[in-house]
Amino acid sequence: MNGRIPLRPLARVLDARRRGENPDAIERENLRIRHEQMRDKARVRAEGRLLVLGLVFFCAFVVIGLRMGMLAQSEAEEPRAQLPGSSIIASRADIVDRQGRVLATNMETHSLYAHPHQMIEPLRAADELMKIFPDLNHERLVKDFTNGKRKFMWVKKKISPEQMQAVHDIGEPGLLFGPREMRLYPNGKLASHILGGASFGREGVASAEVIGTAGIERFFDDELRDPARGGAPLELSIDLTVQAATERVLSSGMKLMNAKGAASVLLDVHTGEIIAMASLPDFDPNDRPRPPVSGSPADSPLFNHAVQGVYELGSTFKIFAAAQALDLGLVKPDTVIDTSPPMKVSGFRIGEFEGHNYGKQTVEGIIQHSSNRGTGKIALAIGPERQQDFLKRMGFFEPTGVELTEASGGKPLLPARWTELSTVTISYGHGLSASPLHLAAGYAAIANGGHKISPTLLKQDGPHYGPQVMSEKVANEAAHMLRLVVTDGTASFADVPGYKVAGKTGTADKPKERGGGYYKDKVIATFSSIFPADDPKYALVVTLDEPVETSGSRPRRSAGWTAVPVAAEMIGRIAPLLGLRPEYDVPEEEEVTLVRN
Template sequence: MIRTPLRPLARILEARQRGENPDAIERENKRIRHEQMRDAARQRAEGRLLVLGVFFFCAFAVVGGRMGLLATTEPTEPRAHAPGAVISATRADIIDRRGNILATNFETHALYAQPRHMVDPVAAAKGLVKVFPDLDEERLVKDFTGKRKFLWIKKKISPEQMQAVHDIGDPGLLFAPRDMRLYPNGTLAAHVMGGASYGKEGVHAAEVIGVAGVEKYFDDYLRDPANGGKPLQLSLDLTVQAASERVLYGGMKLMNAKGATSVLMDVQTGEIVSVVSLPSFDPNDRPRPAVQGDASDSPLFNRSVQGVYELGSAFKIFAAAQAVDLGLVTADTVIDTAGPMKVGGFRIGEFRNKNYGKLSVADIIVQSSNRGTGRLALQIGAGRQQDFLRSLGFFEATPFEIVEASGGKPLLPKRWTELSSVTISYGHGLSSSPMHLAAGYAAIANGGRKVAPTLIKQDAPQLGERVMSERAAAEARLMLRKVVKDGTASFAEVPGYQVGGKTGTADKPRPNGGYYTDKVIATFASIFPAHDPKYVLIVTLDEPVETSGPKPRRTAGWTAVPVAAEMIRRIAPLLGLRPTVEPVAEAVLTLTSNN
């Protein structure tokens, strides 16, 4: 603002000439100046009020919007004040096909210390050692009296332990609420569950993450808040799993085996209703991985998918089914199995040097003739054999939904020669897991369609591409049934459930090459009921020895078969299967005359 003089000289001179009082000019100019100053002050005040009004309007709009948002959302426990609130502590439950809890969360506490707030560090250390005997008192005293400001003492404690620490009464001992993963069934389905641990940790929360099994495979799903806590439903049946584990454990001990595994699979959906691997562990207290020795000796080793074995004569049915499918033979076609038989300069022998002579294709499977299946493999040819086994899934790891399954890739020959075709036809030269074998037998059982093993509950059949004709699958099922009725698996007969299957006994390979002469992998691959198969059951024993007779017996017919039979006897009613009378062929009626 430009100030004008109160007594401008020009106007004062003019006023004096006219005889007017010059002071009147000064008073008028003062009045005008005061009015200008008042107008400027009013404009400045009005501007400030406008800015203040806009600020209050925005503040009330934000508060009102927040209140409206809170009013329309679900009520939750306020945790924004906690430093660890950024860590999501929620993890979805895991349930079986009937809704039973397999894994859930449990509210507990962790114990930590702030040494600078301690009254008597030495007494606190002594008190903690009484509550937790595994703690080192000397180390605690050193930490409590040193320069450390914070240290974890126990990541998980029970309510009783929490109360005991409370009773110590030191203000430097504090508790942090958190969730822990709980497996209420203990060792049941341990290899499927795998286990969980803590990832990112804060004082007021900890991130629960999967470390193995289904917990790690579905870790993102289980931790995702967008799923609204919806549980992950598996195909396992808790009651069937419990019965399977009990029978298999008893069979493993009875047969003096070092390990065992079983797989129970629905032939239409691929659902794994039960899968067992022994020895087992408790996922609530998961042991540390072995750092030396044979990995298969560790209880963490999952024999059903990581155990890649030569499965022996259980493979023979694939050669017979493919030969029938290609139209090369029928079940009644006679094959000369007499020796000698040499392929690629190697002699092909029979178990205990038997000589079966001429056998039908069905009897080759019943008698488990190596030469018979070898001659079928030569008719099929290496290329077609590879294509068939590839279509059944024997060239890749199974898509089974646990992280360990990806490591169970079959071991294939470097060069697929005629000798490879012959040995693979009777289960040597190609190593695969029991889970692979279950998927292969499921294709035979369901009429020739590929099906992938899955841990997720299905609502409808999940049949894939056709890998063999219905006729070939039907003839293969009849052969498997005949093995139980007349062949090497006679102990598998379970009245009312018409079991069909094939035994397999393979010498166990040495770590440095060659094979043991007194150690085998014994397998029984079965389907039931054979006339209308619903399930495949694979039972494999590692180094079994049956000692009830004068000589030790290791073959699958004496070891794996009785265990599988007892398992079927126990679990078939749990699966809702009623015992039935086996259908028989209609008798041929001949009309005769009375004359």
């Protein structure tokens, strides 16, 4: 039952007939009423739909208005521009030095690929390609061109304009070219360990993604590929001219001292900027070699000795023990300590280089003569806990954090148990291994008045000091001791005319790769310095791996004979490039004799 009233209700029809009325009038009246009810329902339904539609439009306009307001209040953001239908971002920002000189850039080139099924003379094409690219495999080319299975194949990922023209002259329609950009390092091997290198990532025939594979290229890969940079280059802290001079001197010194490897770090002691950093042997990032699959990683030219290489840095660490003892008030520069033998710690005898006996020495004398026993006694007064805390605050417990992917592998090697014997040996640079960059940062803290700095490869806008790790007074006293090492101690070859240098030598026996123990005839020789000594601006560390100086009657391996002369030559070359004017001692007026013609 749907509740509808019948058009001809029986009761009303019978009643109408009794009264003599026409029953059809009843049907017409009921039909009119039914139609009016249907129109009313349709009108109500239509009005409801219009109301709902109006509400939908109102809500849409409110949402759009709110979104427009939010966009108006937000920061403008550059959209990522990509090739139509492609997700490959082919552009990459340049890398420049602190003077804006190009270290890495992009060059437009072409790739060569083949459609073997479109080739007319595949055998001739293979023969002609071998003339242009002798490094290709002829048998493989012939097989790929003729087996009928391959529709597409790469022949060369990048070719020169001359090679492109030569391939074009072959006249083979199945050989095709695709535009792309390649990474170019115009200075060749210069700063190779800093830059690292780049290669192709995702590839298409119309473009290829250039991605960083090592060094600064990989560390800042996302930033360098971000179109929002608007073409702005990545500005590094290094100076190209100083870097070139550093590498030239280090290479010559490495050959002269018959060393297996070498590293150098030049650091601004106030900003933490790395002005130059070199590692030898090196490589050309334009033709980056493959990582080694056997042997020691340190033997590969890809290995960054300045950052990845962790070594026992020998007596260069002695100044840290002296500085901490001064800062704790345990000693003064003129405090006398007896360095005479014997000295035993935990049953182990503590000796001196070549069996020397320096007798009673002041703290200054201990650093000047590089006494192991004297430094060890200072360290025992400090104690293991305080020594650990100081070296940790100096940054010798963690990687340096410099902007290189390889830096994470340069974590210092610490003793499993920090005993009293560890405290003594670490005070003179044995039992704790760190990188040359760690050492340069440590000496920078002495040079800048006692502030820890964080080494960086990015250009800075001014000094960036970290926490105070020693007082300014102690830092100045430590710098004075380092100056005495050059004027009256083991680093006399570092007395560069016109430039006052302060520093400390370190000669550490090289540990064996297997079986434990140390080589008797292999050392790591290091000279860590700051200059100018009276107003330090730079810290320089030079490290040689297995050096041997052979000009005398017997081979000499100590840092005073190997690393120091190399560092002295380096300072003499780079100091003028850094804008440091030489200062010479001028005799007093009464000592000058006038000569007249």
